[in-house]
Amino acid sequence: MVFVASTDVDHLVEFKYRPRIKAPNGAPGEGSKRAGRDGEDVILPVPVGTIIKDLESNEVLCDLRTTGERFVAAEGGRGGVGNAAYATPTRRAPRFAKPGLAGEERTLILELKTIADVGLVGFPNVGKSLLISKVSRARPEVADYPFTTLTPHPGVVELGGYRSFVIADIPGILEGAHKGIGLGHQFLKHIERTTILLLVVDASPFCQLPPREQLIILGKELKKYSLPLSLKPRMVAFNKTDLLDEASREALERAEKYCRRLKMTSFRISALRGDNLKELLETLYARVYEERHPEEPFPL
Ligand SMILES: Nc1nc2c(ncn2[C@@H]2O[C@H](COP(=O)(O)OP(=O)(O)O)[C@@H](O)[C@H]2O)c(=O)[nH]1
Ligand SMILES: [Mg+2]
Known part of the structure; x- marks a missing residue:
């Protein structure tokens, strides 16, 4: 989940109407030892001058002052590891695998600083x-x-x-x-x-x-x-x-x-x-x- 300061947006109203934003999941692995597709980044343009705070601690996490400045607000989860990775000569198709982890989740406050x-x-x-x-x-x-x-x-x-x-x-x-x-x-x-x-x-x-x-x-x-x-x-x-x-x-x-x-x-x-x-x-x-x-x- 990446916020990017952009001069193409003037306000934060979009976030009022879309308070929960979820990045798409990656795809599961497939047969023939193929890895699944990674989940995609979600790019969120915000006006230059936006301050991002953590809701719980009220800590200012970043102050996006210049166009193009980015802030990675939440990392995606690590993908899982398929059973093929655990195969051994004697156990060619193990019945276990490591599942992927959930991505980060956080609640943020977006503020547009007034001059x-x-x-x-x-x-x-x-x-x-x-x-x-x-x-x-x-x-x-x-x-x-x-x-x-x-x-x-x-x-x-x-x-x-x-x-x-x-x-x-x-x-x-x-x-x-x-x-x-x-x-x-x-x-x-x-x-x-x-x-x-x-x-x-x-x-x-x-x-x-x-x-x-x-x-x-x-x-x-x-x-x-x-x-x-x-x-x-x-x-x-x-x-x-x-x-x-x-x-x-x-x-x-x-x-x-x-x-x-x-x-x-x-x-x-x-x-x-x-x-x-x-x-x-x-x-x-x-x-x-x-x-x-x-x-x-x-x-x-
Ligand atoms: N007589 C008179 N002159 C003023 C008044 N307010 C501003 N001025 C003059 O108008 C000119 C422009 O003022 P300024 O504050 O630089 O204008 P700005 O370009 O709008 O910032 C200056 O010479 C000021 O002294 C006023 O109330 N009465
Ligand atoms: Mg002036």
Whole structure:
């Protein structure tokens, strides 16, 4: 039974529907001293980032971080030895043989490591990095040009009273859109590993795309990709509201109406001035809490 990290799978849902997996048996030996066929390996592809633990000891057996990495979870049993092997000149056909042994059996826990509770998604330059650096100790580079690294920058948001969650700036969306590239694969793998998406939108008059159009394009890009991704809970942060003028305020109101129609909670914030960040974080935390404890109501 071999687990292999693969970029072709994004989640572990298959294992939920197929909790018991058995490798096929080998075949018994045959006449004319022929050995039976060996049992075949079962190859189980899992997403990169899957951790495999032993159910009983809770010990981490492996952390499949790179594509193609393998973990042999259970060995097949040794085959038996036929009576021909025990033949002697005086006993040509012994009436005994050594039976094959059963293969290993074990119960494992598969976990897909998330990089963050909240993943920030937005066009370049909308203020994702500045927001992260304002609400956590992470210090991603803040730049007034579209920054193009594809590494997420997770930061811990502390709200006091042991309440905290991880937020990650995930650059990459539409960075190559002008070249018709759309979402990078790397980027998608990162947001797969977050629980909630915060769509960050530039509401300032200096942004070429009005906020509602930014949301529509982000929504389309996310939908193009996959079902699990399009089902993730979303919230919206309209950023740079310190720069609003009359026209951009109206455009923002249209975008807010669009959010209400899609039942997405939205906030007007300024990462630069710190406006409304507390309210945004508290609401995000409440949503993260719900995701972590789906069966309990959020304590008010
Ligand atoms: N006026 C104003 N500028 C902001 C605000 N948030 C970010 N910026 C500026 O927008 C630029 C891009 O910010 P950055 O965080 O690097 O954007 P990212 O590409 O989304 O990570 C920087 O020059 C920031 O200082 C804001 O709330 N108000
Ligand atoms: Mg950035």
